[in-house]
Amino acid sequence: MICSKFIRNTNQTKQFGDIVLDYREDTFAILEPYFQPELPQSLIDKFGKWAVITGATDGIGKEYAKELAKRGLNVVLISRTKEKLVAVTTEIENSYKVKTKWIVADFSKGKEIYEHIRQELTGIPVNVLVNNVGRMYDYPDELCKQPEDLLWDIININVGAVTLMSRLLIPEMKKQGKGAIVNISSGSELQPMPLMAVYAASKRYIKSLTLAMSEELSEYNITVQCVTPLFLVTKMNLYSKTVMKGNILIPQVQAFTRSAVFTLGKTNETTGYWSHGLQYFFMKLLPEWLRMRIAHFITKQMRKEHLSFQAESKNS
Numbered sequence: 001m002i003c004s005k006f007i008r009n010t011n012q013t014k015q016f017g018d019i020v021l022d023y024r025e026d027t028f029a030i031l032e033p034y035f036q037p038e039l040p041q042s043l044i045d046k047f048g049k050w051a052v053i054t055g056a057t058d059g060i061g062k063e064y065a066k067e068l069a070k071r072g073l074n075v076v077l078i079s080r081t082k083e084k085l086v087a088v089t090t091e092i093e094n095s096y097k098v099k100t101k102w103i104v105a106d107f108s109k110g111k112e113i114y115e116h117i118r119q120e121l122t123g124i125p126v127n128v129l130v131n132n133v134g135r136m137y138d139y140p141d142e143l144c145k146q147p148e149d150l151l152w153d154i155i156n157i158n159v160g161a162v163t164l165m166s167r168l169l170i171p172e173m174k175k176q177g178k179g180a181i182v183n184i185s186s187g188s189e190l191q192p193m194p195l196m197a198v199y200a201a202s203k204r205y206i207k208s209l210t211l212a213m214s215e216e217l218s219e220y221n222i223t224v225q226c227v228t229p230l231f232l233v234t235k236m237n238l239y240s241k242t243v244m245k246g247n248i249l250i251p252q253v254q255a256f257t258r259s260a261v262f263t264l265g266k267t268n269e270t271t272g273y274w275s276h277g278l279q280y281f282f283m284k285l286l287p288e289w290l291r292m293r294i295a296h297f298i299t300k301q302m303r304k305e306h307l308s309f310q311a312e313s314k315n316s
């Protein structure tokens, strides 16, 4: 909507002052969801009491679990490592006095794991699902240089988990007549990303799936939100020292997630964080072919940075 407005502006040879005013309006529209007042209803009243979060022991998933628990929701955490699950659920129980449960599951293992998750969730009325788990390459590089197993894992984790976890939990939400599904995509869905090709393609799948699910489920009072973060300081980006330093455009994960959870129930499409919203808006003004060239330039720089760091470490 914002982009088409921009195109209209340029076609109609508007005065410079009008365009500046329109930009100001657009900027307010982008920033509004991050700064508007709290919802009149609590998340529990609006959606329900139990949340499931995938990939919940680190990064965004762990912070979602904590933010939801802070708002009184009971949380079920799913990821691969039992010790980390025990540590995070204990921390949450001690801090927020909510019920917790953990489930060990490896989403790279294909569809067999969903029966195990279904059994573990028996009797728990789940209304909120955060499809967060995701896998990137170890560092940006060409598709043909990625191990076959890693590519298959990325497809199972980034595409399979969001699809089958939603399928598993939607019936309970429909039965209860309310619920929310949060799908964590990525700003990389905005254009194809050379050197991160499979990752970005999987995130575009999530965007498309989410928009369709949102329409399918609106008549059942189920919110489906697509969150498209840009770069954040999490261990997924350990390959880049520049990203891990963080800055105003690359926030710390706690600040990001606090803001992203704040938008739940207010908007169905968000980057989650105000400075990501602005970056996304300005990138979207460019044609896709140009965005892809810029993305390629950035991923090449990241690969170079990573390889020179590796070479330095070997020599020292």
Ligand SMILES: NC(=O)c1ccc[n+]([C@@H]2O[C@H](COP(=O)([O-])OP(=O)(O)OC[C@H]3O[C@@H](n4cnc5c(N)ncnc54)[C@H](OP(=O)(O)O)[C@@H]3O)[C@@H](O)[C@H]2O)c1
Pocket: 054, 055, 056, 057, 058, 059, 060, 061, 062, 078, 079, 080, 081, 084, 105, 106, 107, 108, 132, 133, 134, 135, 157, 184, 185, 186, 187, 228, 229, 230, 231, 232, 233, 234, 235, 236, 237
């Ligand atoms: N970080 C960013 O800059 C960024 C930007 C945009 C979008 N995102 C998206 O945000 C989501 C979370 O990213 P993050 O940066 O927070 O990741 P992260 O810090 O690497 O954390 C990943 C979490 O997922 C779990 N996990 C990894 N592989 C798993 C598997 N096969 N099965 C089950 N659990 C698994 C990990 O725990 P265990 O290792 O114990 O299993 C951990 O809890 C991803 O979907 C990512 O694509 C991230």
